Amino acid sequence: MKAKGKYEVPAVAKAIDILEFIQERETASFPEIFGGLGLPKTSAYQILNTLETRGFIRHSGESKEYGLGLRLFELGNAAVARVDIRADAVPVLRDLMNKTNHVCNLGVIEGNEGVYLAKVDPPQAIRINSWVGMRMPLHCTAMGKVLLAWREESFIDEILGKAGLELGTERAIRDPEEFKNQIQLVRQRGWALDDEEFQRHIRCVAVPVQDITNKVIASISVSGLVVDMDDRTVRQLSELARAASKQLSLKLGATGLNP
Secondary structure (H helix, E strand, C coil), rough: CCCEEECCCCHHHHHHHHHHHHHHHEEEEEEEEEEEEEEEEEHHHHHHHHHHHHCEEEEECCCCCEECCHHHHHHHHHHHHHHCHHHHHHHHHHHHHHHHHHHEEEEEECCCCCEEEEEEEEEEEECCCCCCCEEEEECCHHHHHHHCCCCCCHHHHHHHHCCCCCCCCCCCCCHHHHHHHHHHHHHHHHHHHCCEEEEEEEEEEEEEHHHHHHHHCEEEEEEEHHHHHHHHHHHHHHHHHHHHHHHHHHHHHCCCCCC
């Protein structure tokens, strides 16, 4: 059996098909499994028996139906704990930079600030005052707005209470209600804009990145000079950034991709 240029081991492929079949239905009986997947009874029974012995599936209560086993939960937690978002993000950022010829970043919330985890510069990089490890205010950066947009209002109030709205250029939002209105707009359209609010002459577009629980845990941004980022270009960059964020989110196990 061959898929995408690579050979698959038939027995392993059938075992994965069975696990996905059960996952989609929560529980499934033996006839439903071999009938639904078109498997021979003997091989289906052997695979089910092996999966049950290893703890990957189990009988659900006193019924004869199979459900997923706790071994999958253990492996899933171990995989999540070992995810290196920066390592997964750098190739995505590099591809995005090649498509946009702009500075591309990855950032997360830490405390009441944002922090850059990764940055990829174009060959002829413009001077943008940012670096990996740099901290940034959340209210006047596109990345910060995205990182706040899918959080609870109480969390946003807490951040604004601690950090305030004083930082940034004269174009930064100073009124809490106006800021919350902009956060609502970010949620509606799925991306945020920093229009010279953090650094003069610099515009930035940012989008959310989701994890395996579909929670927004990071943000990808594209930054450039205002003269190179008119409104039409901003919309185009937002679409390219959203495609990149989808790619990274899928790497991290996201399935909903709601933002």
